[in-house]
Amino acid sequence: MLDPAALEAITLTLQLASLTTLLLLLVATPIAWWLARSPSWWRGPVGALVTLPLVLPPTVLGFYLLVALGPQGPIGQLTQALGWGTLSFTFTGLLLGSVIYSLPFAVQPIQHAFEAMGQRPMEVAATLRAKPLDAFFSVALPLARPGFITAAILSFAHTVGEFGVVLMIGGNIPGKTRVVSTQIYGHVEAMEYAQAHWLAGGMLVFSFVVLLGLNLLNRKTARVMP
Amino acid sequence: MRRFLARLTLLLGVATTATAFGAEVSVAVAANFTAPMQKIAQSFEQDTGHKAVLAFGSTGNFYAQIKNGAPFQILLAADSATPARLEAEGAGVVNSRFTYATGTLVLWSKQAALVDDKGDVLRTAKFDHLAVANPKLAPFGAAAIETLSALGLMQSLQPKLVQGENIAQTYQFIATGNAPLGFVALSQVFADGRIKEGSTWIVPASLHKPIQQDAVLLTPGKNSPAAAALLRFLRGAKARAIMQSFGYGP
Numbered sequence: 001m002l003d004p005a006a007l008e009a010i011t012l013t014l015q016l017a018s019l020t021t022l023l024l025l026l027v028a029t030p031i032a033w034w035l036a037r038s039p040s041w042w043r044g045p046v047g048a049l050v051t052l053p054l055v056l057p058p059t060v061l062g063f064y065l066l067v068a069l070g071p072q073g074p075i076g077q078l079t080q081a082l083g084w085g086t087l088s089f090t091f092t093g094l095l096l097g098s099v100i101y102s103l104p105f106a107v108q109p110i111q112h113a114f115e116a117m118g119q120r121p122m123e124v125a126a127t128l129r130a131k132p133l134d135a136f137f138s139v140a141l142p143l144a145r146p147g148f149i150t151a152a153i154l155s156f157a158h159t160v161g162e163f164g165v166v167l168m169i170g171g172n173i174p175g176k177t178r179v180v181s182t183q184i185y186g187h188v189e190a191m192e193y194a195q196a197h198w199l200a201g202g203m204l205v206f207s208f209v210v211l212l213g214l215n216l217l218n219r220k221t222a223r224v225m226p
Numbered sequence: 227m228r229r230f231l232a233r234l235t236l237l238l239g240v241a242t243t244a245t246a247f248g249a250e251v252s253v254a255v256a257a258n259f260t261a262p263m264q265k266i267a268q269s270f271e272q273d274t275g276h277k278a279v280l281a282f283g284s285t286g287n288f289y290a291q292i293k294n295g296a297p298f299q300i301l302l303a304a305d306s307a308t309p310a311r312l313e314a315e316g317a318g319v320v321n322s323r324f325t326y327a328t329g330t331l332v333l334w335s336k337q338a339a340l341v342d343d344k345g346d347v348l349r350t351a352k353f354d355h356l357a358v359a360n361p362k363l364a365p366f367g368a369a370a371i372e373t374l375s376a377l378g379l380m381q382s383l384q385p386k387l388v389q390g391e392n393i394a395q396t397y398q399f400i401a402t403g404n405a406p407l408g409f410v411a412l413s414q415v416f417a418d419g420r421i422k423e424g425s426t427w428i429v430p431a432s433l434h435k436p437i438q439q440d441a442v443l444l445t446p447g448k449n450s451p452a453a454a455a456l457l458r459f460l461r462g463a464k465a466r467a468i469m470q471s472f473g474y475g476p
Contacts, residue, residue, distance in 0.1 A: 070403040088404040089355055089388045171388030171399065172360060185391070189286035190362045 002198055008175055009183040009199075016091070016179060017159040020098040021106075024155045025148065027099065028106035032147075033136075035107070036114035054104040058164025065097050065169050089171035094179075097165045105154040113147025114140065149217060157210045161203070248275040249452035252297060254288040255280050256304035256439060257394045258329060258366060258411040262472040263302065269468065270459045276452040284392045286363050292317055292444060299447025300456060302326060302439065304393075305365040309442035322443035326460045328475035329437035331369045333427040334415050335407035336400060341425040347407065348379055353386065357399040357408025360389045365437050367393070370409035372434035412473035419471060 002010075035047055053061060068075045069088040075096075076086045087093035121143060125135035141148075163181040170177035172186070180199055187196035255263045260282045267278040281288075285304045292298055292312060301318075303309050306325065312318035333348070335341045340352065347353070359367030367389070374380045388405055390396030397414050399405040409429070415422055441460060447453035459465055466476065 066398070066402050066404060072403055076403075085354065086404060088399075167391060168395070168398075169404075171355070171357075171405075172391070173388060186360065186362065188290060189284060189360075189391070191286060191289060 003195065005174065006183060006195065006199055009178050009180045012175060013160055013179040016094055016098060017156045019095055020102060020159045021152050021155045023095070023099050024102060024106040025152060028103065028110055028151060032107050032110035033114055033140075036111045050107050051104045053101050058101065058162070059168065061101060062097070062165040062168025065100075065165065069093055069169060088169050089173060089177060091176050093169055094166060094177055097169055098159045098162055101162055101165050102155045102158045105158045106151040109147045109150040109154065110144060113144035117143045146218070150214065153210060153214050157207060161207065248277065249450065250277045250279055251299050251447065251450060251452035251456050252279045253281070253300045253302060253456065254292070254296075254298040255282050255302045256285050257282055257392045258304055258413060259302055259327065259439065260394070261413055261417075262469050262474065265468045266460070266465050269464055270456060273464070274455050274459065276455055278456055284363060297446050298444055299450055299453040300441060300443055302441050304329075304439055306438045306440040309440040312442055312444070316445075318442040318444055319448050322457070323440050324461070325438045326441045327439045327469050329366060329439060330412035330473050330475065331366060331373065331409055331429040331434065331437065332412045332415060333407060333429060334400060334410050334424060335426075336403060336424040337406065338425055340407055341427050343427055345377075345427040345429070348374075348377065348383065353406040355388050355405040356383055356386045357388050357390060357396045357405035359393045359396045359409070360391055364392050365439075366409065366411050367396075369429075369434040369437050373409070373429050376433045416473040
């Protein structure tokens with residue numbers, strides 16, 4: 001059954017996924033708002049940049065992160081100058097990788113929700129003399145709630161399922177960078193198929209339940225909102 | 227009808243002769259043996275006309291693929307346990323196993339003066355990460371851990387260890403500077419009889435069990451003349467010389 005190492009990996013994965021989701025909601029909201037409402041020409045390139053992690057193989061992302069985080073890389077030089085050392089092989093490094101890797105899964109649903117809302121609610125709020133920031137928090141955010149829920153669930157699930165990036169920048173350190181997906185890979189490679197089955201089966205059930213929940217939730221909100 | 231049969235026989239004859247002169251053999255090769263095997267395959271093709279189609283990866287992955295019907299004809303493993311297991315489980319041809327190479331472990335850094343020729347750097351606090359291959363998956367990783375234990379450094383260095391999934395990834399960690407030093411295969415940092423760059427300590431063979439790499443003929447290659455020829459070639463002088471130039475022992 002599940003050994004202590006597996007439990008440690010599960011705990012770490014859940015921590016990583018929760019923190020990534022939290023950070024992503026903070027980072028993705030302004031990006032999504034800007035992408036949904038700005039008339040700027042830059043919308044195209046920025047939108048493409050944000051979507052890149054969706055189509056790039058994780059090995060490309062992982063390799064560039066490894067190089068960028070290293071002592072000669074731009075991020076590595078910055079973190080060293082700040083006195084943090086390098087971020088490869090650390091939980092913080094994984095967190096950074098996960099945020100980049102799951103960015104499109106957070107930005108897109110929120111952006112679509114903002115777009116679906118249209119200009120009108122904000123205009124009405126403005127005629128009622130709401131300041132833009134006030135209108136954003138009391139009108140736009142509540143209206144875009146389904147988008148936020150979808151974004152949170154997808155970011156969480158996608159981070160739980162992250163593998164290539166973690167493998168390439170993690171270094172497989174128990175309790176720090178060894179997550180469920182890399183643990184499963186290790187078991188399979190070491191021919192420990194019984195342990196692999198427990199974790200892999202759990203992952204399968206988890207992913208199915210998350211997607212099923214999302215589906216049901218979307219149907220419900222679709223019914224509530226005409 | 228008779229003419230048709232005659233033609234068919236002729237056709238089959240031509241086909242068989244063609245096979246005998248230039249058949250393909252598909253080989254699964256352990257990642258650490260990538261560089262020498264590419265050279266050996268070239269030399270093999272020139273000498274025999276057969277073509278060796280190479281796939282590189284980790285031995286554990288190959289094991290899973292072979293057990294699930296991958297059509298490899300030969301496995302050049304990074305260890306001796308996997309070929310033995312494949313043979314015992316019926317996926318390898320009985321009595322076809324032999325040690326084709328013995329690996330050499332080195333402590334390597336990309337920085338010129340970090341590693342000294344006695345490995346004393348391991349006793350200093352000059353580094354924050356020490357890269358090793360996952361000891362459960364890679365024989366070079368297991369040898370690295372044995373070395374650290376033999377030196378009595380396992381406990382003090384444990385918090386600094388970062389693991390690559392295989393020896394190639396371990397090399398990547400060090401080559402990109404993310405880990406200042408680590409244990410890799412000599413073949414990865416050695417070419418034309420010398421160290422390519424950085425500083426190394428060649429770990430004495432007395433500090434770990436020998437890294438014996440065994441070959442095994444797999445069931446799909448049982449009746450393949452090209453597979454038999456490659457196994458013969460691997461034991462020959464030409465292949466030996468190539469292996470030696472990459473730092474492998476017999």
